[in-house]
Amino acid sequence: xxxxxxxxxxxxxxxxxxxxxxxxxxxxxxxxxxxxxxxxxxxxxxxxxxxxxxxxxxxxxxxxxxxxxxxxxxxxxxxxxxxxxxxxxxxxxxxxxxxxxxxxxxxxxxxxxxxxxxxxxxxxxxxxxxxxxxxxxxxxxxxxxxxxxxxxxxxxxxxxxxxxxxxxxxxxxxxxxxxxxxxxxxxxxxxxxxxxxxxxxxxxxxxxxxxxxxxxxxxxxxxxxxxxxxxxxxxxxxxxxxxxxxxxxxxxxxxxxxxxxxxxxxxxxxxxxxxxxxxxxxxxxxxxxxxxxxxxxxxxxxxxxxxxxxxxxxxxxxxxxxxxxxxxxxxxxxxxxxxxxxxxxxxxxxxxxxxxxxxxxxxxxxxxxxxxxxxxxxxxxxxxxxxxxxxxxxxxxxxxxxxxxxxxxxxxxxxxxxxxxxxxxxxxxxxxxxxxxxxxxxxxxxxxxxxxxxxxxxxxxxxxxxxxxxxxxxxxxxxxx
Amino acid sequence: xxxxxxxxxxxxxxxxxxxxxxxxxxxxxxxxxxxxxxxxxxxxxxxxxxxxxxxxxxxxxxxxxxxxxxxxxxxxxxxxxxxxxxxxxxxxxxxxxxxxxxxxxxxxxxxxxxxxxxxxxxxxxxxxxxxxxxxxxxxxxxxxxxxxxxxxxxxxxxxxxxxxxxxxxxxxxxxxxxxxxxxxxxxxxxxxxxxxxxxxxxxxxxxxxxxxxxxxxxxxxxxxxxxxxxxxxxxxxxxxxxxxxxxxxxxxxxxxxxxxxxxxxxxxxxxxxxxxxxxxxxxxxxxxxxxxxxxxxxxxxxxxxxxxxxxxxxxxxxxxxxxxxxxxxxxxxxxxxxxxxxxxxxxxxxxxxxxxxxxxxxxxxxxxxxxxxxxxxxxxxxxxxxxxxxxxxxxxxxxxxxxxxxxxxxxxxxxxxxxxxxxxxxxxxxxxxxxxxxxxxxxxxxxxxxxxxxxxxxxxxxxxxxxxxxxxxxxxxxxxx
Numbered sequence: 001x002x003x004x005x006x007x008x009x010x011x012x013x014x015x016x017x018x019x020x021x022x023x024x025x026x027x028x029x030x031x032x033x034x035x036x037x038x039x040x041x042x043x044x045x046x047x048x049x050x051x052x053x054x055x056x057x058x059x060x061x062x063x064x065x066x067x068x069x070x071x072x073x074x075x076x077x078x079x080x081x082x083x084x085x086x087x088x089x090x091x092x093x094x095x096x097x098x099x100x101x102x103x104x105x106x107x108x109x110x111x112x113x114x115x116x117x118x119x120x121x122x123x124x125x126x127x128x129x130x131x132x133x134x135x136x137x138x139x140x141x142x143x144x145x146x147x148x149x150x151x152x153x154x155x156x157x158x159x160x161x162x163x164x165x166x167x168x169x170x171x172x173x174x175x176x177x178x179x180x181x182x183x184x185x186x187x188x189x190x191x192x193x194x195x196x197x198x199x200x201x202x203x204x205x206x207x208x209x210x211x212x213x214x215x216x217x218x219x220x221x222x223x224x225x226x227x228x229x230x231x232x233x234x235x236x237x238x239x240x241x242x243x244x245x246x247x248x249x250x251x252x253x254x255x256x257x258x259x260x261x262x263x264x265x266x267x268x269x270x271x272x273x274x275x276x277x278x279x280x281x282x283x284x285x286x287x288x289x290x291x292x293x294x295x296x297x298x299x300x301x302x303x304x305x306x307x308x309x310x311x312x313x314x315x316x317x318x319x320x321x322x323x324x325x326x327x328x329x330x331x332x333x334x335x336x337x338x339x340x341x342x343x344x345x346x347x348x349x350x351x352x353x354x355x356x357x358x359x360x361x362x363x364x365x366x367x368x369x370x371x372x373x374x375x376x377x378x379x380x381x382x383x384x385x386x387x388x389x390x391x392x393x394x395x396x397x398x399x400x401x402x403x404x405x406x407x408x409x410x411x412x413x414x415x416x417x418x419x420x421x422x423x424x425x426x427x428x429x430x431x432x433x434x435x436x437x438x439x440x441x442x443x444x445x446x447x448x449x450x451x452x453x454x455x456x457x458x459x460x461x462x463x464x465x466x467x468x469x470x471x472x473x474x475x476x477x478x479x480x481x
Numbered sequence: 482x483x484x485x486x487x488x489x490x491x492x493x494x495x496x497x498x499x500x501x502x503x504x505x506x507x508x509x510x511x512x513x514x515x516x517x518x519x520x521x522x523x524x525x526x527x528x529x530x531x532x533x534x535x536x537x538x539x540x541x542x543x544x545x546x547x548x549x550x551x552x553x554x555x556x557x558x559x560x561x562x563x564x565x566x567x568x569x570x571x572x573x574x575x576x577x578x579x580x581x582x583x584x585x586x587x588x589x590x591x592x593x594x595x596x597x598x599x600x601x602x603x604x605x606x607x608x609x610x611x612x613x614x615x616x617x618x619x620x621x622x623x624x625x626x627x628x629x630x631x632x633x634x635x636x637x638x639x640x641x642x643x644x645x646x647x648x649x650x651x652x653x654x655x656x657x658x659x660x661x662x663x664x665x666x667x668x669x670x671x672x673x674x675x676x677x678x679x680x681x682x683x684x685x686x687x688x689x690x691x692x693x694x695x696x697x698x699x700x701x702x703x704x705x706x707x708x709x710x711x712x713x714x715x716x717x718x719x720x721x722x723x724x725x726x727x728x729x730x731x732x733x734x735x736x737x738x739x740x741x742x743x744x745x746x747x748x749x750x751x752x753x754x755x756x757x758x759x760x761x762x763x764x765x766x767x768x769x770x771x772x773x774x775x776x777x778x779x780x781x782x783x784x785x786x787x788x789x790x791x792x793x794x795x796x797x798x799x800x801x802x803x804x805x806x807x808x809x810x811x812x813x814x815x816x817x818x819x820x821x822x823x824x825x826x827x828x829x830x831x832x833x834x835x836x837x838x839x840x841x842x843x844x845x846x847x848x849x850x851x852x853x854x855x856x857x858x859x860x861x862x863x864x865x866x867x868x869x870x871x872x873x874x875x876x877x878x879x880x881x882x883x884x885x886x887x888x889x890x891x892x893x894x895x896x897x898x899x900x901x902x903x904x905x906x907x908x909x910x911x912x913x914x915x916x917x918x919x920x921x922x923x924x925x926x927x928x929x930x931x932x933x934x935x936x937x938x939x940x941x942x943x944x945x946x947x948x949x950x951x952x953x954x955x956x957x958x959x960x961x962x
Contacts, residue, residue, distance in 0.1 A: 041554070119516060
C-alpha cells in the first residue's frame with residue numbers, strides 16, 4: 001500500500017495550492033509533455049484523445065446547422081493583416097513573424113495566423129458575387145499562434161488548437177441570429193457534454209474582440225472560483241466587409257456589403273474540464289467526453305477464472321459501445337485503483353474470486369467513489385445507467401458549486417470585500433462606462449465577464465456599483481484565467 | 482442545352498493538355514480556392530470533405546494497430562533541427578523561418594515544421610527510460626510547410642496537410658516490421674478505399690528520406706502515365722536515437738538505443754484521385770471516399786408528386802447510410818447532370834412523372850454513364866449494390882490502365898525509346914550505382930520509383946539497363962510528379 005499511497009499523495013491538494021494541483025494533474029494524468037520549444041506544449045495521447053472527442057461532437061453539432069469545413073493557409077501577409085484597423089492593433093503585438101523562406105528573405109513578411117478573419121475575408125472577397133453565393137458558413141479546425149509571455153498547459157500556450165467559424169450573410173439580422181445561435185451551441189455543448197454550467201452573455205466594449213461590433217461569451221467557474229472564458233461568438237456587422245470590399249448583388253439588383261460573424265472554441269476547454277471536475281486524487285472526466293469510460297480491474301490475476309471473466313466483461317462492454325479498458329498489468333489492485341482515479345476514468349469494475357463465485361462484480365464511481373454491486377449479467381445495463389447518472393450528477397454538482405459561489409453586491413464596499421474574501425462571481429450593476437471597469441480592475445483585479453442574457457429586466461432605478469450613476473446593465477464580475 | 486454544353490466544354494480535354502485539365506477540374510469542382518498567400522492553397526468544402534473521409538478511414542486503420550494520436554508544436558528551434566546531419570541537410574534549404582515573436586526578435590530562430598522527426602525525438606528522449614515505455618506508437622494529423630518554388634494544388638504546395646507517424650521500438654526487428662506494416666496499410670487503403678492500384682517497394686539510396694536507413698514507398702500511375710509517390714514509410718534504425726540520445730534500460734539491465742520509424746501520407750492523395758479517375762467531364766470519385774455518393778435529380782420540378790417522391794428517395798437513401806443530396810435548384814435537369822458529373826458524385830438518380838407512374842427511377846453511373854432502371858421500392862438495395870460495383874470497376878479499370886502502360890526494357894535503347902514515346906512505368910534492371918540513376922535521369926527525366934517487393938527473384942544473370950554491369954535489383958522507372 002505504501003507505493004499506492006505515494007502515487008496519490010504526490011498530487012498537491014487543491015486547497016493548498018490550486019495552480020500546483022493543476023500542474024500535477026496535467027502531468028501525472030499524462031495529458032501533456034514537454035519539449036524544447038519554449039511556450040509550446042505537447043498533447044500526449046490522453047490529452048489529445050479528449051480533444052478528438054470534443055472535436056467530433058462539436059463538429060457534428062456545427063454540421064447539423066449547415067456549417068461546412070474548409071482549410072485556409074496558416075500564413076497571413078502583413079498587408080492583409082493590416083486591412084482592418086482595430087483588428088491589426090489587437091493582434092500585431094502578439095504574432096510570430098516569418099521573414100525567411102528557404103534560403104532567401106521574404107519580400108513581405110508574414111505572420112503565423114493568430115486567428116483567420118483576414119484570410120476568410122480575402123476568400124469571400126473573391127468568392128461572393130451574388131446573393132446566391134450567400135450565406136457562407138465555413139469553419140476550420142487548426143492551430144493558431146499567439147506569442148504569450150507566460151504560458152500554462154491548455155490555458156495559455158503560444159500555439160493552441162481550436163476551431164474558428166467564419167460566416168458571411170446577406171443581412172444584419174441573419175448575421176446576428178447566427179452569432180447567437182453559435183453561442184447557444186457552445187453553451188449547450190459545455191452543459192450537455194462536458195457537464196460544465198455556463199453563464200451566457202455579452203461582453204462589454206472593453207472586453208470585446210478586436211474588430212467586432214458585439215462579442216457574446218460563455219463563462220464557466222473553476223473550482224478556485226475564477227472565471228474561464230470558454231467560447232466566444234462575434235458579430236462583425238459590415239466592418240470587415242467594408243475594409244476588404246466584400247460586396248454582392250442582392251435580389252433587388254443593388255450592390256451591398258455582407259455581414260459577418262466568427263466564433264471559436266479552443267483546447268482551453270480541456271483546462272476547464274480539469275479545473276471544474278478534478279479533485280485531490282486527480283482528473284475526473286465526464287463520461288461523455290472521456291476517451292476511456294470504464295476500466296476493468298481483476299482482483300486476483302493468478303486466478304484464471306477471474307481473468308477470463310474480466311476479459312469477457314471487457315468484450316461485452318466494448319460491444320455495447322462503452323469505451324472500456326482492462327488493466328492486466330503486473331501492478332497491485334490498489335495501485336490500479338489510484339491510477340484509474342488519477343486518469344479520471346469515470347468508473348471502474350472490480351472483480352475477484354469471491355465476486356465471481358456469487359456471479360457479481362463491483363462498479364465504483366470515480367466522482368463519488370460510491371460502490372455498487374451488480375450481477376455480471378446486468379453489467380452492461382447497469383454501467384450505461386451509472387455513466388448517465390455520473391454525467392448528470394457532475395453537472396448538478398458543478399452548478400451547485402457555482403451558485404454557492406455567486407454573490408451580489410449593491411455597493412462598492414461590499415463588492416471589494418467579496419472580491420477580497422470570496423472567490424467566485426459577483427453580480428453588480430454598471431453604468432456602461434469603461435472608466436468604472438478600469439477602476440474595479442485596479443482595485444480588485446476583477447474584470448467584467450459578461451452582461452448575462454435574461455437578467456437585464458430589473459435595471460430601472462439601479463445604480464452603478466462603482467460610480468453610483470444610473471445603471472445600464474447587470475454584469476458578472478470575476479477574476480479570470 | 483447550350484448552357485449545359487458550355488459547362489462541360491469549359492474543361493480542357495485530358496488528352497489535349499493534362500495539366501490544364503487538372504487545373505480546370507480542381508477549380509470547377511470547387512475543390513480549392515485562391516487567396517493572397519503565395520504558394521499556399523485554400524481547401525474549399527468539397528476538397529476538404531474528401532480529406533476528412535481519408536483521415537477518418539486511415540485513422541481507424543492506424544488505431545486498430547495500436548497507434549495513438551498526439552499533437553506536437555509547429556515550431557522547431559534551429560538547434561534541434563540541426564541535431565541529425567543528413568536530416569538538416571535535406572530540409573534546411575526549404576523551410577520557413579520565424580525570426581520575430583511579438584515585437585521582439587527571437588534569440589534563436591525557429592522553422593515551421595517541414596516534418597517532425599526532431600520534435601518526436603526530443604519528446605522520446607525525455608519520455609523513454611525503460612523497456613516498459615516501449616514501443617511508442619504515436620501519430621499526428623497536422624499541416625507542414627516546405628518552401629517550394631513552383632506549386633500546384635494538392636500536388637505541391639508550400640503548406641499541406643498530412644499525417645506523420647513516429648514510432649520507437651526496443652529492437653531493430655520490431656522497427657522493420659512496423660515500417661513494412663504501415664506501408665501495407667497505406668497500400669491496402671489506396672487500393673480498397675481510393676480504388677488506386679499501387680506498386681509497393683523500396684526506394685534506392687538516392688531517393689530515400691533524409692536520415693533514413695531504408696524508405697519504402699507506394700507508387701501510383703496517373704492517367705498521363707506519370708508516377709505519383711503516394712505514401713512512404715521509413716526505417717531510421719538507431720541513427721536518430723544516437724543523435725538525440727534516446728536510450729532505455731532493457732530487460733537485461735543494459736542501456737540500449739531505440740530503433741525508430743516514421744511514415745506519412747498527405748493531401749497529395751486528393752491529386753491522385755483526380756488524376757487516376759477523372760475524365761473529360763470532370764471529377765470521378767470512388768464511392769467509398771466520396772463525400773456525396775448520390776444525387777437525386779427530379780425531372781419535372783413543377784410536378785408535386787415528383788418532388789415528393791424525390792424527397793422520399795433522399796430520406797430513404799440517407800437513412801440507409803448512403804450519402805445523398807437532392808438537387809432541387811432552379812436549374813435545368815441537363816445542367817444538373819453536367820454539374821453532378823463535374824463534381825464527380827458516383828451516381829445520380831433521375832426521376833420524372835413517367836418514371837413515377839411506372840413506379841421506377843433511373844440510376845446513372847458517373848464512371849460509365851450506364852443507366853439502370855429500378856423499382857423505387859428496390860432503390861436502397863440497388864444503389865448500394867451499384868456503389869459497390871462502381872468502386873470495384875474503378876479499381877479494375879485503373880489496374881488495367883497501369884498494366885497496359887507498364888513496359889519492360891532489357892537494353893538502354895529500348896529504355897530511351899520507351900521513355901520518349903510511351904508514357905508509363907518502365908521495368909528495368911539496375912546495378913545499384915547512383916551514377917546510373919543520374920545518367921538515366923539526365924537522358925530521359927525518368928527516376929527510379931522503387932525496387933518492387935516480390936519481383937526480385939530472377940536477378941541472376943541480369944545486367945544493368947544503363948551500364949551493363951551485373952544487376953542488383955529490378956527497378957520501376959518513371960517520370961514523376
